[in-house]
Structure formats: structure tokens, C-alpha cells
Amino acid sequence: MDRNKIYPWYFTGGAVFIYSLLCFIPGVLGILYSFTDWNNFSREINFVGLKNYISVFSGHSEYMSFIGNTLLFTIATTILKTVAGFCIALLLTQKFIKFKNFHRMVIFSPQVMSYLVVGLVFRSMLHPTTGFVNNFLKSIGLERLALNWLTDLKLVFPSVITVDVWKGMGYIMVVIIAGLVSISSAYYEAADIDGASFWQKTKSITIPLLKPVIINVIILNVTYGLRVFDMIYSLTNGGPGNATGVINTAVYKEFSKGNLAMGTTLSSILFFFILALLYFILRSMDHKEMET
Amino acid sequence: MSMKSNRKIWGVLVTAALVTGMLAGCGTNQESAESSTKTVESTEEGTGESTGEAAAEKEAGGEKITLTFGSHQSGLPTSEVVQDLAKKFEEETGVVIDFQISPDAQWRDLIKVKLDSGEAPDIFCADTPINLASSMQMDEYCVPLTDEEWVSRIDENVLPAISIDDDVYGITFPGKKMYFYIYNKEIFEEAGVEVPATYEEFKNVCRKIKDLGYTPVYEATTNGWHQVLPLFETGGLYLSKDTELYNKLNKNEMDFDQVPDLLTIIEQLQECAELGYFGDDYLSNAVENAKEAIASEKAAMFIAEAAWRNEVVADFPDFDAGKLGIFVMPWGDNQVIGVNPASNAYFINKNSKYVEEAKEFFEFLARPENLQARLDGQPGLSEVCWPEIPGRYSEEDSAYIDAHDKATVVQVAVNYVDYQWMDVGKDLESMYAGAMTPEDVLKAFMDRRNEQAVLQKDESWAE
Numbered sequence: 092m093d094r095n096k097i098y099p100w101y102f103t104g105g106a107v108f109i110y111s112l113l114c115f116i117p118g119v120l121g122i123l124y125s126f127t128d129w130n131n132f133s134r135e136i137n138f139v140g141l142k143n144y145i146s147v148f149s150g151h152s153e154y155m156s157f158i159g160n161t162l163l164f165t166i167a168t169t170i171l172k173t174v175a176g177f178c179i180a181l182l183l184t185q186k187f188i189k190f191k192n193f194h195r196m197v198i199f200s201p202q203v204m205s206y207l208v209v210g211l212v213f214r215s216m217l218h219p220t221t222g223f224v225n226n227f228l229k230s231i232g233l234e235r236l237a238l239n240w241l242t243d244l245k246l247v248f249p250s251v252i253t254v255d256v257w258k259g260m261g262y263i264m265v266v267i268i269a270g271l272v273s274i275s276s277a278y279y280e281a282a283d284i285d286g287a288s289f290w291q292k293t294k295s296i297t298i299p300l301l302k303p304v305i306i307n308v309i310i311l312n313v314t315y316g317l318r319v320f321d322m323i324y325s326l327t328n329g330g331p332g333n334a335t336g337v338i339n340t341a342v343y344k345e346f347s348k349g350n351l352a353m354g355t356t357l358s359s360i361l362f363f364f365i366l367a368l369l370y371f372i373l374r375s376m377d378h379k380e381m382e383t
Numbered sequence: 384m385s386m387k388s389n390r391k392i393w394g395v396l397v398t399a400a401l402v403t404g405m406l407a408g409c410g411t412n413q414e415s416a417e418s419s420t421k422t423v424e425s426t427e428e429g430t431g432e433s434t435g436e437a438a439a440e441k442e443a444g445g446e447k448i449t450l451t452f453g454s455h456q457s458g459l460p461t462s463e464v465v466q467d468l469a470k471k472f473e474e475e476t477g478v479v480i481d482f483q484i485s486p487d488a489q490w491r492d493l494i495k496v497k498l499d500s501g502e503a504p505d506i507f508c509a510d511t512p513i514n515l516a517s518s519m520q521m522d523e524y525c526v527p528l529t530d531e532e533w534v535s536r537i538d539e540n541v542l543p544a545i546s547i548d549d550d551v552y553g554i555t556f557p558g559k560k561m562y563f564y565i566y567n568k569e570i571f572e573e574a575g576v577e578v579p580a581t582y583e584e585f586k587n588v589c590r591k592i593k594d595l596g597y598t599p600v601y602e603a604t605t606n607g608w609h610q611v612l613p614l615f616e617t618g619g620l621y622l623s624k625d626t627e628l629y630n631k632l633n634k635n636e637m638d639f640d641q642v643p644d645l646l647t648i649i650e651q652l653q654e655c656a657e658l659g660y661f662g663d664d665y666l667s668n669a670v671e672n673a674k675e676a677i678a679s680e681k682a683a684m685f686i687a688e689a690a691w692r693n694e695v696v697a698d699f700p701d702f703d704a705g706k707l708g709i710f711v712m713p714w715g716d717n718q719v720i721g722v723n724p725a726s727n728a729y730f731i732n733k734n735s736k737y738v739e740e741a742k743e744f745f746e747f748l749a750r751p752e753n754l755q756a757r758l759d760g761q762p763g764l765s766e767v768c769w770p771e772i773p774g775r776y777s778e779e780d781s782a783y784i785d786a787h788d789k790a791t792v793v794q795v796a797v798n799y800v801d802y803q804w805m806d807v808g809k810d811l812e813s814m815y816a817g818a819m820t821p822e823d824v825l826k827a828f829m830d831r832r833n834e835q836a837v838l839q840k841d842e843s844w845a846e
Contacts (some may be wrong), residue, residue, distance in 0.1 A: 242666035332813020
């Protein structure tokens with residue numbers, strides 16, 4: 092190897108400087124602030140140790156319910172989006188489907204819309220008396236199913252999750268289709284010769300070969316689900332009451348209350364949580380690759 | 384070898400050039416900012432966003448002055464009557480007023496940051512009262528206006544909201560706010576009921592109206608604030624049991640769990656919701672749609688200010704506002720009208736170069752003809768807080784209002800209530816949805832209040 096061809100380390104200096112100034116240092120500062128009593132009302136910032144973290148995990152049941160809601164939302168949307176995206180992708184790569192690209196475009200299109208727009212549109216569609224959904228149900232004689240979608244405690248979370256899955260599954264579908272297309276048709280031809288059924292082919296060829304794609308999809312969904320804000324904010328604003336509040340809506344509320352340290356504490360918790368989760372997911376991926 | 388050292392030298396040189404370039408960039412930035420303010424100054428109606436002081440322009444004849452005026456949207460009437468008055472002021476004095484308007488939700492934080500960093504406009508609008516511990520420290524930032532001529536003409540009940548200790552710091556126009564139940568007289572007649580004076584009577588009225596197929600009360604929780612009115616606009620009821628209540632609460636000598644009527648009212652709200660008196664959709668409704676609900680006579684009652692009826696007529700000209708009457712919110716058998724003297728006021732920045740010109744503008748706004756113009760330009764306003772200008776209350780309303788006691792509402796007199804208004808709204812929503820009990824709502828409210836007091840290092844909360 093020609094050592095002259097290697098650029099000296101200080102060539103990265105500019106990039107490292109800008110990266111640390113704009114990304115790294117603010118991030119670390121944010122975490123450091125979570126150990127203080129930084130707020131809007133006094134200029135002093137005092138070190139308070141783990142006090143903020145303790146109050147999140149003890150007395151304030153509200154924060155724990157936000158963390159619980161965030162996890163529930165993440166798990167539900169990840170599973171539903173992956174399953175729905177996978178099924179649609181499988182369907183839209185079959186030979187008997189006409190106008191595949193048109194269907195793909197239609198299913199993908201919600202992804203292009205802004206979360207705020209989707210949230211506001213669905214809020215009016217799900218209004219109990221003037222909304223499209225209930226009027227439609229009533230007009231076809233299903234009055235019993237015309238419910239208070241966004242204000243009934245039992246229904247509000249499923250409603251929010253459904254809207255989010257509707258919006259997000261198109262993207263997952265596109266990623267999985269890309270994975271499906273890259274599987275060599277030789278495997279399927281060989282299976283056909285052996286007389287394998289569709290279900291056997293899916294189980295023994297498609298899913299194993301799609302594993303890396305599916306793991307990526309899961310990472311995307313999990314990190315999105317944990318950081319969700321705009322969907323909830325525009326659809327229910329965390330309501331009724333705090334029934335659909337998640338970590339990021341709580342962060343927003345703490346900042347607007349002027350309790351800046353508590354806001355950074357909650358977002359630091361989220362950061363560490365995502366970091367830990369990603370570490371394990373990536374570790375398991377490395378492991379898989381070594382096996383193959 | 385020489386190639387290698389050459390490359391090293393080049394590397395160092397390029398890095399050095401990059402760094403100096405960045406530093407130089409910072410340096411020239413400031414200069415260019417200065418020069419850009421100069422260009423702003425030279426245009427007549429420049430938006431001097433970054434200029435802390437007013438932009439001045441030398442003209443052939445003399446000096447032309449521009450005052451910057453920062454406000455949130457709701458600080459200036461949407462009819463732009465203040466902007467029109469500012470144009471007249473310019474014709475008269477040659478002083479230009481340059482308005483910079485920000486969204487409501489951001490203003491409280493934005494103006495605070497601007498004041499702290501010395502970049503605040505010459506005149507700015509802020510929400511009142513300013514005399515609470517939880518308000519902004521206007522005495523640090525603003526010019527005292529106590530000696531101005533117009534101070535003596537403002538309604539004296541309003542002065543505390545714009546004063547700190549004994550000094551007046553702002554000028555304010557909207558009159559005191561009073562919320563009532565606006566009700567449809569024809570529906571009441573059809574149901575054969577009278578205006579209720581107690582909670583039991585109110586429930587009876589609601590039941591009879593509901594039996595006729597109307598929604599008794601239009602309630603809307605999605606805006607977050609409207610459902611909270613019955614809790615704190617009824618301060619007169621609480622004060623009637625203990626006249627020193629507000630002081631005791633501010634000194635942390637007692638808390639809201641020792642105000643039994645508050646819990647009673649929360650429980651009554653829950654009862655009415657469960658009985659269906661707010662209709663089926665109140666958790667999905669918005670305040671903006673109340674006009675339609677009242678004008679179409681789907682609903683019989685709605686909590687609003689008396690002048691809100693003018694807005695109904697403005698949107699639904701065929702509707703006869705004479706059908707609508709007012710009565711005091713009878714929650715907890717309350718019969719005292721809650722008076723909120725606070726709204727927003729205009730202040731002069733202490734660091735402004737043109738304090739005298741700003742004072743002159745305030746004098747101009749305080750002239751009787753301009754006060755009248757201000758009232759005329761805002762249909763939703765019942766009165767201005769200047770007794771010389773007659774209000775818009777009808778004779779019937781005035782008689783009703785005069786016949787009742789009045790008391791200051793809780794949120795302008797007790798610390799750490801107003802700031803959490805929307806949070807209480809969410810808790811009430813939780814209660815209606817079944818996730819909280821009335822006791823939970825009260826406890827959450829008290830917890831937040833104590834938490835905020837500790838956060839602000841309130842002396843009465845020091846252990």
C-alpha cells in the first residue's frame with residue numbers, strides 16, 4: 092500500500108470541528124442540563140444530581156404513564172406496520188396483480204403527507220357526529236359501530252395507532268418490495284420443481300432471505316415509535332386528558348411550563364433508551380451475519 | 384520527501400485559511416448586520432427586526448423617527464384599528480410606528496428572551512396582570528408611566544393589573560372581562576323555565592331543555608381553556624366564605640383543598656356531563672363552533688362574554704341577538720359575577736432611545752376620540768377600561784349586572800393559577816372521559832401550583 096495515498100488525519104479537522112460544534116457538543120450539553128435545575132424563572136443553574144431522574148421514576152405516576160404509552164405505541168405500530176407492509180408487499184409483487192405500480196403509489200402516498208395534515212384531517216373525519224367515518228357507518232346501517240373514536244378512553248389509542256399504521260405502512264411496503272425483488276427467482280423455481288406450496292415458499296425462502304431487510308424495518312419503526320410527537324399532537328394533543336400522552340408530548344409540555352431541566356431529563360431518558368435498544372438490535376444483526 | 388513536506392505545508396495552510404475564513408466570517412457578520420440595519424433605517428417602513436432601538440432617519444427637514452411595536456396577535460384587534468390610529472399619529476407627528484406581530488403561543492417566551500438580550504422593541508404588548516409573583520418583572524424592563532396625565536382617567540380597578548407596587552407601567556384598553564351563561568330566551572320559554580339562581584335550579588332547567596330535544600349547554604373542550612371557566616371565574620363564591628382567601632393562598636397559609644366549593648363545582652361539572660347536559664360531542668367540539676350552535680338553536684346556553692352576542696350576529700346576520708340573555712354561572716350556587724380586570728397592556732422599553740416619542744404615542748391613544756375609535760373597531764369588546772367612554776352593555780344587561788355583586792376572578796389574584804390554565808383543562812377532559820375523579824383533578828391542580836412555586840423559589844414556599 093502506498094502510504095503517500097493516505098491523507099493525514101488533520102484533513103478531517105474541519106468536518107470534526109463543525110460536527111462537534113453543531114451536533115456533538117449541544118447533545119452532550121442537553122444531557123448535562125438534565126442534572127441541573129435549569130428553568131425559565133431564574134438565571135442561576137444549580138447542579139441537583141439525579142433529582143430529576145428520581146422524580147420521573149418515583150412520585151410522578153404521570154411520567155410513568157407517558158413512558159408506558161410510548162412503549163405501547165412503539166410495540167403496536169412496529170408489529171402492525173411490519174406485518175401489514177410485508178403482506179401488501181407480497182401481494183403487490185405477485186404476477187396476477189395488474190397496475191402494480193399504481194397500487195404501490197396509492198398505498199405509499201400517505202407517507203408523503205405531513206403529519207399535521209393527516210392528524211387534522213383524521214380529527215375531523217373521526218368527529219362523532221359530523222365526521223365522515225360515523226356518517227358513513229350510519230348510512231350503511233351500522234349505527235352501533237359509530238363510536239367516539241378519539242374521546243373514548245378504550246378506543247382512542249387503537250384509533251391513533253390505526254391512523255399511524257395507515258400512514259406508515261406504505262413506506263415499509265416499499266422497503267420490503269425492494270428486498271423481495273432482490274431475491275433470486277432461482278430459489279422459487281427450484282421450490283416449484285419440488286412442488287412447494289405458496290405458504291411453504293414464503294416460510295422457507297422469502298422470510299429467511301428478507302431477514303436483514305425486516306430487521307432494518309424494525310429499527311426504523313422502533314426509533315420512529317419512541318420519538319413520536321406530531322401524530323399524537325395533531326390528532327389528540329395527548330387527550331382526552333393525558334390518555335394518549337407520550338414522552339415527547341411531555342417534553343414539549345415541560346418546556347412550555349418553563350421547567351427546562353425536566354424537559355431535557357425526559358428527552359435524555361428517551362435518548363439512552365433508544366441507544367441501548369439500538370445497541371442490542373445491531374449486536375444481534377452482527378451475530379446473524381457472522382453465522383451466514 | 385519534498386513532495387511529502389509540500390503536502391503537509393499545503394495541508395496546514397488550507398486548514399489555517401479555513402479557520403481564518405470562519406473567524407473572518409464571524410467578524411464581518413457583525414459588520415454586515417450593522418450595515419443591514421442601516422439599510423433598514425434608510426427605507427421608510429423598514430421592519431427593524433434586529434434593532435433594539437428605534438431606527439432613525441435623517442431627512443432634509445430634520446429627524447424622522449420610527450418606533451418599533453412588538454405584539455402577539457391577540458394584543459392588537461384584528462380590525463387593525465391600532466394600526467389605523469398609528470397612521471394618524473404619523474400624519475400628526477411624523478413619527479412612524481412599525482408593527483411586528485408574533486403568534487400568541489410564542490410571544491410570552493419570545494418577549495422575555497428579547498428583553499433579556501436587550502433586543503426588545505421600543506413599545507411592546509404583554510399580557511396582564513403584571514403584579515403577580517408569576518408575572519414578568521416589568522419594573523426591571525419598562526419606563527414607569529405613573530405621572531402621565533391619562534393614568535388618572537383609567538378605571539381604577541384596572542390599575543393594579545398594570546402596576547407594580549405603586550408605579551404604573553403600562554397602558555391598557557380592553558375593559559374588564561365578565562363571563563356569563565348566554566341563553567336563548569325562546570327555548571327557556573318553550574321549556575317553561577326561569578333563569579336559574581342555584582345549581583339545583585340549573586340542573587332542572589337543563590333537564591327540561593334536554594327533554595325538548597335541545598342540547599342544554601354547548602361545551603367545547605378541544606380548545607383547552609373554555610371548560611376551566613366555571614372553576615376560577617366563580618372566585619366571588621369562594622371569597623364570600625373568606626374575604627382574605629386570595630392573600631392566604633398567596634402566602635401559602637392554606638391551599639385549594641380548604642376551599643370546599645371548588646371541589647363541589649368540579650363534581651357538579653362531572654354530574655352535568657354524565658347527565659348529558661353538555662350534549663354528546665362536547666369532547667370533540669371547538670369554541671369557534673359555538674356561534675353556529677347557538678345561532679342554529681341547537682344549543683340553549685354557552686359561557687361567553689356579553690359582547691360575544693355581537694360576534695354571533697356578525698357571523699349569522701339573520702339571527703336576532705335580542706333572543707339571547709345573560710345570567711351568572713350558578714355553579715356551587717354562585718351568584719357573584721366574576722370580574723377579570725386583566726387582558727393585555729402596552730409597555731415602553733426602558734432601553735429605548737425614543738421614550739418621549741413613545742409616551743407621546745400613548746397620550747395620542749388615550750385621547751377620547753381615539754378611545755372611542757378603539758371600542759368601535761372591536762365588535763367582541765363590551766367596553767374599554769376608560770369610564771369616560773360608555774360601554775356597549777344594553778340597558779337590560781346593565782340592570783342585571785348592577786343588581787349583582789362582583790368579585791375578582793381567581794386567576795388574576797392568586798399566583799400559579801393562570802399559567803396552568805390549559806393543564807387544568809386537560810385534567811377536566813380526563814375527568815369527563817373517566818380517567819380521573821374530581822378529587823384527582825383538584826390534587827393535580829394543587830400539585831402543579833406547589834411545584835411551580837418551588838421552581839420559582841417563592842419565599843412563601845421556602846421550607
